[in-house]
Amino acid sequence: MNPGIGNEKTIGTSESFDGRMRQLHAAAVTELSPQTLARLRNARQQAQTSAPRRGHAWRWATATAFSAVLAVTIGLQLLPKPNSTPAAQPVVATLVSDDVYADSVSALDENPDLYMWLASSEAEPLAME
Template sequence: MTPVEDTHARLDAQARRLHATALSQVSPQTLSRLRAARHAAQATDAPARAGHWRWFAATTFTAVLAVGIGLQLMPADPALPPAGEQPAAPAIASSTGTQQDDFDAATLLDEDPDLYLWLASVEAQPLAMESIP
């Protein structure tokens, strides 16, 4: 053993001897009261400490989870409206003078014959193959 370890071992042995001597001089009634008080203090103190830690961990986990869900639900482009809302599209006037909604595909395609030429062009095919995220 090194001198430092030897010193620590001797100090430990001396402290144990002094503790044993002190315990032999205390009455059994006092020891039982001290033991009961120690157990009562541990029983009331331990749940309070553990409860605070559990509440803190649960609150932190919930906050992190809420932030993560919130970030997932945010739109990718702030200029775009949320997913549930459709932007107001202008109504299209047909040749008869009545207005039709923007989902009337026949009217949209009838108004732009150049669309068919563009669809047949070489530059339309790669664009059609792209996936929208």
């Protein structure tokens, strides 16, 4: 075990720690054999040549565009839809005293038996004929 590593009294400040670690690294690099250095250099060169090349920006642009279109589509689905048909105006019936049908309307108002018959089960087969 190295005396400088893990000993909190020797670390003190970050500057002394950094200095000590740089010294340890420099000592370790000087003790490497030339064969190991050559293998490390070859591995670094192969990693740099086989690294993925730039030019995949179109993938990011496509993903961003797809996300934007999806967000707009969902946003449009959540918007309230405007009414294309105007609201119907309520129709108010007026009774004219000299109208021909005035007697019929008053007869219906006076006789509730008609409405009871319309609600019964006997009126449905007649309406289907």
